Amino acid sequence: MESWNQTSSDAARTHAPSTVNRRIDAHVESCVRCMAERADRAEMSQYLDKLEREWEMHRAVAVGGSALALAGLLLGGRRGRQGWRVLSGVTLALLLQQGLTGFGPLSALVRTLGVRTRREIDLEKFAIKALRGDFERIPNDGGPLARANAALVAAQS
Known part of the structure; x- marks a missing residue:
């Protein structure tokens, strides 16, 4: 997947080792890909509730x-x-x-x-919301990986 979280200006990302940032980004990518593959709106809503409760x-x-x-x-x-x-x-x-x-x-x-930082959690939330269909920017064509990537890029902008 392309490097979607490189423009962050969070002090946490700037000062943290790149291995930590990559591990956190890989977790986000994995979760968004999983949601894109399953394409289950109810499961996405439950996962979004979990993200709302996550401590930053x-x-x-x-x-x-x-x-x-x-x-x-x-x-x-x-x-x-x-x-x-x-x-x-x-x-x-x-x-x-x-x-x-x-x-x-x-x-x-x-x-x-x-x-994770609040911004990182919010990026994942917006990507899942985009996959769920809350926004119009995510194309329906392409496979789950393409949709997951489009959702992560849309969440960043």
Whole structure:
């Protein structure tokens, strides 16, 4: 399939290793191809509902980092070990960096776990919606691979 997700200006994609981006893109392509082959509108609607509930990278970083900082504070307690408080401080500094720059070590961690950006999730959603027939830009001729590729390109634009 042609390179459909190269124009992204997401900080997450820019800073993440290309192998991580390729793995995430391959997952999206595989899912869109599968939906194109099955051509089942009900299944596409169920899958779109699943995509609506998927956590995006910034949410995962915010929740994970906050939980880690809170755990450090709770475990440190009033007379607890200083190490737990240091963990909280470092985590909060990393969350601040994430908020200011859009990317940081916590983002790199969740990206390697396969967590996608909101834009990547939306691209897949729009491609599935195009396959489902919600838009007029996807031709009905050609095989499932051609339709999947057209849907991914249309979702990008």
